[in-house]
Amino acid sequence: MYAIIETGGKQYKVKEGDLVKVELLKAEEGSNLEITEVLAIVDGDKTNFGTPKVNGAKVVCSVLKHGKAKKIIVFKYKPKKNYRKKQGHRQPYTTLKVEKIQA
Secondary structure (H helix, E strand, C coil), rough: CEEEEECEEEEEECEEEEEEEECHHHCCCCCEEEEECEEEECCEEEEEECCCCCCCCCCEEEEEEEEEEECEEEEEEECCCCCEEEEEECCCEEEEEEEEECC
16 A cells, blocks of 8 residues: 655655655654645555545654755856856755555
8 A cells, every 4th residue: 555645845655664755844853744635545456546635535654853965066157257156055854754544
């Protein structure tokens, strides 16, 4: 059984027991979180697609930790114009553990 959820403007395919890194959420570490933005639930050969969400469905997750991803370097330049700009970025994320999928 798996579900497709939406959080932070992105869609994730999750199963019970999965660890998922999502965009930073305002929740404390160790707390439980209910995601009601469930787009689809698949249980064997039985599927349930929402229009756009599945009514009454939710995914219960526990918040494990908050962190920052590996640094990426953004380097812009224009040839022959002496324009150079170097900038780093670390995207914040939240790690969730999927506890239960309720249809």
